[in-house]
Amino acid sequence: MRRKNIIIASFVMLFLVAAGWGVILYKLWDHKTKEDFYGNSLEMDIPDFTLTDQNGDKVSLSDFRGEPVFLFFGYTHCPDICPVTLSVLNGVTKEVGEADKDKFKVLFVTIDPERDDPETLKGYVPYFNESFTGLTGTPDEIKKVANSFRAFYRREESDSEAGYLMGHTSAVYLLDKNGKVVLRYPQDKMDPKSIAGDLKKIL
Amino acid sequence: MKSLFLALALALFAFSYSHAEDTITVTDAWVREVPPASTISAAYMKIANSGDKDDKLVSASSTAAETTEIHLSSVDDKGVAKMEKVDGVAVAAGETVELKPGSYHIMLIGLKEPLKAGENVEIVLDFENAGEVTVSAPVKGMDKQSHEDHSHH
Numbered sequence: 001m002r003r004k005n006i007i008i009a010s011f012v013m014l015f016l017v018a019a020g021w022g023v024i025l026y027k028l029w030d031h032k033t034k035e036d037f038y039g040n041s042l043e044m045d046i047p048d049f050t051l052t053d054q055n056g057d058k059v060s061l062s063d064f065r066g067e068p069v070f071l072f073f074g075y076t077h078c079p080d081i082c083p084v085t086l087s088v089l090n091g092v093t094k095e096v097g098e099a100d101k102d103k104f105k106v107l108f109v110t111i112d113p114e115r116d117d118p119e120t121l122k123g124y125v126p127y128f129n130e131s132f133t134g135l136t137g138t139p140d141e142i143k144k145v146a147n148s149f150r151a152f153y154r155r156e157e158s159d160s161e162a163g164y165l166m167g168h169t170s171a172v173y174l175l176d177k178n179g180k181v182v183l184r185y186p187q188d189k190m191d192p193k194s195i196a197g198d199l200k201k202i203l
Numbered sequence: 204m205k206s207l208f209l210a211l212a213l214a215l216f217a218f219s220y221s222h223a224e225d226t227i228t229v230t231d232a233w234v235r236e237v238p239p240a241s242t243i244s245a246a247y248m249k250i251a252n253s254g255d256k257d258d259k260l261v262s263a264s265s266t267a268a269e270t271t272e273i274h275l276s277s278v279d280d281k282g283v284a285k286m287e288k289v290d291g292v293a294v295a296a297g298e299t300v301e302l303k304p305g306s307y308h309i310m311l312i313g314l315k316e317p318l319k320a321g322e323n324v325e326i327v328l329d330f331e332n333a334g335e336v337t338v339s340a341p342v343k344g345m346d347k348q349s350h351e352d353h354s355h356h
Contacts, residue, residue, distance in 0.1 A: 076238075076240060076241065077243065078286070079235070079237075079241070079243045079244055079245040079308075079310060080245050080274070080276045080286060080304055080305065080308055081276055081278075081284045081286075081304070081305060083235060083237075083238075083345075084304045084305065087345045090345060119240075121240075123238055123239045123240025123241075124238040124239075124240045124241065125238075127237075127238030127345075128238070128345065152281070152283050156285060156287070158287065158288050159288065160272055160274070160288045160310070160312070161269070161270040161272065161312045161313065162243055162272070162310060162312045165285070165286050165287070166285075167283055167284065167285035167286075168283065168284055168285075169282050169283055169284075170278055170282055170283065170284035171282045186278070186282050187278045187282070187284065187305060
C-alpha cells in the first residue's frame with residue numbers, strides 16, 4: 001500500500017516537473033517567435049486573385065510565388081498617408097540592399113477603382129519606385145480582394161474640392177514566398193530599416 | 204496738423220498690423236513633390252504663436268493650386284485611415300502646432316503645374332487674429348521627406 005503511494009507520488013512529481021519544463025520551453029519559444037519581428041504577426045491565407053496592373057495586363061497573386069510581397073490598399077487622390085506609405089516602401093528597397101532589392105514585390109491595390117484606372121496608376125505608382133505594381137479592377141473584384149485581407153474601405157462624401165475621399169485600412173501586409181500573410185505594419189510601424197530587417201528574415 | 208495726425212494714425216496702424224503678424228512664426232514649411240498623375244499635394248509646417256491671445260489658421264491660398272483647403276488625416280484604433288476637411292487649426296497662445304504627415308495639412312487641390320523638388324510654393328495663410336502670413340515652402344522630393352514622425356508615435 002505504502003509502496004503504491006510512493007509510486008503514485010513519484011509519477012505526480014515527474015508529471016509536474018515535466019509540465020514545468022514544458023511551460024518554460026514554450027514561453028522561450030513563444031517569446032522568440034513573437035519578438036523576432038518588427039511588424040505585427042498575423043497568419044492569414046489569401047485565396048488567389050487576378051487584377052489589372054498599370055500597363056493593362058492581368059496580374060495574379062500566384063504570379064509572385066517564390067518571392068515575398070508587400071501589399072498596400074490606397075488611392076491616388078490620397079495626398080497624405082498613401083504617398084508617405086509608398087515612400088516608406090521605397091525606403092525598404094534601399095535599406096534591404098543591392099543584392100536583395102529585386103527579390104520581393106510591392107503591390108499597391110487601389111480601393112478607388114472608379115477613379116484609378118490603369119493609366120492613372122501608371123502616372124502614380126512607378127513614381128515611387130519603377131518596380132512597384134499598381135493594381136485596379138472592377139469594384140466587385142477589389143471588394144473581394146480587400147475582404148480576403150479583412151481590409152476595410154469606405155467612400156466618404158465631403159464638400160472638399162478634391163471630390164470624395166476614402167477611408168481605408170492603412171496597414172501594409174507582408175506575404176511570404178507562399179503567398180500567405182505573415183506580418184502587418186500599421187501606420188505607427190513605418191520604419192523602413194526595421195521593415196527591411198523583417199523582409200531579410202523571410203527572403 | 205490734420206495730415207500729421209493722419210500720418211501718425213497710419214504709422215500706428217502699420218505698427219499694430221506688423222506687430223499682430225509677428226505673433227505667428229512659421230518654420231520648416233515644405234510641400235510634397237507629386238507623381239505626374241497627381242493634381243493634388245499637401246503642405247506641412249510648424250506654426251508658433253508667441254502672442255498672448257489664442258489664434259486660429261482659418262484658411263490658406265496659393266497661386267500654385269486652384270483650391271486650398273485644410274485637412275486632417277487620422278488613423279482609428281482599427282487601422283482605418285481617413286481624411287477630412289476641417290474649418291481651421293487652432294494655435295493657442297504660446298503654443299506651436301505642427302502640420303505633418305498623418306495629421307493636419309494644407310491640401311493644394313488642382314495643381315496648375317506638377318510640383319518638382321527644388322521649386323518653391325508661396326502659400327498665404329490667413330489667421331483669425333494675426334491676419335495674413337505668407338510663407339515660401341520648398342518642394343521636397345520623395346527621398347527628402349522625413350518619416351521620423353511616423354516611427355515615433
